[in-house]
Amino acid sequence: SVNPFQLKNGILHAENVPLTRIADEFGTPTYVYSRAALESAYTRFAAGFDGQDHLVCFAVKSNPSLAVLNLFARLGAGFDIVSGGELARVLAAGGDPAKVVFSGVGKTETEMETALNAGIFCFNVESASELDRLNDVAGRLGKTAPVSLRVNPNVDAKTHPYISTGLKNNKFGVAYEDAFNLYQHAASLPNIAVHGVDCHIGSQLTELSPFMDAFDRVLALVDQLEAEGIRVAHIDLGGGIGICYADETPPDFAAYAAAMLQKLGDRKVKLVFEPGRALVGNAGALITKVEYLKHTEAKNFAIVDAAMNDLMRPALYDAYHEIAAVVPATDPSSAQVYEIVGPVCESGDFLGHDRKLALQQGDxxxxxxxxxxxxxMSSNYNTRPRAAEVMVDGDKTHLIRERETVAQLFALEKILG
Ligand code: LLP
Structure with a gap:
């Protein structure tokens, strides 16, 4: 895989752009993405399914930037959305609605209408009541809704409980045991057309076996359905392939694709995937500046200008992100162990624990x-304007989202007259 962040002449670069230049031009905190890394990830993922009818639907929630969506759309990607807002972004970015799958447990009537009018590829339906509502909404519009049921194959994804979704005891999907009956009901509804079977078992998976187990269960259901005359045109295996944050060894794309294709055998069915993190995670970094160093009896703190509102994963999941000096000290003997923390008024506001770095204010x-x-997942907590976003392409930089201003943060508010 391509790591676009490399040291060159003692300065960390994104492709051919020194991150110091990005900080000078656009300030901090700023998210930086590499076009080459994004495109290479998509291309490598899709290449695994060459010769097999397939659709790669990028999970918009992982990075909904219009510029990112647009790059994937140009490569022929579809999109996995979970809200009307994400559908609007996909359309604004030039995405093809006919390649959109709509997941999520709480689709509103308005969202269903908008998606039906746009002509999306498939609704991934997550409950019996959603199925009935979709049938009603489609009937009102004089349309037929293409549907997969998201089934819960009840496999252990062996990932963080907050991002594991394939087990019985969570809000997603329909129980495997109930799926067959619900499919029969779906097939009987006048404004529903059964198109596929869908599952998504969790995120940041670092082993192949849960994907294989889930696929087995899905294929068993497909056999059962086809025996009853319910034709399954596509199988959506969701997203969830992990990335390397520290020392994980997630399956590489080629191994994942080979394993899935082997399981599929010679069945004639389209495969749909919903990768998010695996396409964008390692293509981006958050650049931040050390505001203060604070040495206390118990700990050394590096207080930086990015915080949990900018990158919530450490605070929310205790997630690990590597933190690297943009200009590593030439004399590393001054390195100390730091807590890397933000300015937000929460003890949980940290970006990294126990990081050994040689630091000075302003670094x-x-x-x-x-x-x-x-x-x-960023927010405006503590009335902090959201970071700028920059896309690097070779030696060029593009500001793809301006830094928010404080005035924008309360522009929609009013005091009592
Ligand atoms: N499809 C569905 C239905 C999903 O719910 C998700 C992610 C994906 C696809 C994409 O999964 P990926 O390939 O990115 O693993 N905020 C958490 C991750 C939450 C994932 C939610 N669903 C985190 O920062 O780790």
Whole structure:
């Protein structure tokens, strides 16, 4: 895989752009993405399915930047959305609605209408009541809704409980045991057309076996359905392939594709995937500046200008992100162990624990592997304007999202007259 963040002449670069230049031009904190890394990830993922009818639907929630969506759309990607807002972004970015799958447990009537009018590829339906609502909404519009049921194959994804979704005891999907009956009901509804079977078992998976187990269960259901005359045109295996944050060894794309294709055998069915993190995670970094060093009896703190509102994963999941000096000290003997923390008024506001770095005030740091679920989960907590986003392409930089201004943060508010 391509790591676009490399030291050149003692300065960390994104492709051919020194991160110091990005900080000078655009300030900090700033998210930086590499076009080459994004495109290479998509191309490598899709290449595994050459010769097999397939659709790669990038999971928009992992990085909904219009510029990112647009690059994937140009490569022929589809998109996995979970809201009307994400559908609007896909359309604004030039995405093809006929390649959109709509996941999520809480689709509103308005969202269903918009998606039906746009002509999306498939609704991934997550409950019996959603199926009935979709049938009603489609009937009102004089349309037929293409549907997969998201089934819960009940396999252990062996990942963080907050991002594991394939087990019985969570809100996603329909129980495997109930799926067959619900499919029969779906097939009987006048404004529903059964197109596929869908599953998504969790995120940041680092082993192949849970994907294989889930696929086995899905294929058993497909056999059962086809025996009953319910034709399954596509199988959606969701997303979830992990990336390397520290020392994980997730399956590489080629191994994943080979394993899935081997299981599929000679069945004639389209395969749909919903990768998010694996396409964008390692293509992005968050650049931040050390505001203060604070040495206390118990700990050394490096207080940086990025915080949990910019990158929530450490605070929320205790997630690890590598943190690298943009200009590593030439004399590393002054390195000390630091807590890397932000300015937000929460003890949970940290980006990294126990990082050995040689630091001075004003130094730049890069929080790596921040391209997925970074900016997309950011907030304005503490009335902090959201970071700028920059796309690097060779030796060029593009400001793909301006830094928010404080005025924008309360522009929609009013005091009592
Ligand atoms: N499809 C569905 C239905 C999903 O719910 C998700 C992610 C994906 C695809 C994409 O999964 P990926 O390939 O990115 O693993 N905020 C958490 C991750 C939450 C994932 C939610 N669902 C984090 O920062 O780790």
């Amino acid at each position: 730049l740091l890069a929080v790596l592997s921040a391209g997925a679920y970074g900016m997309s």
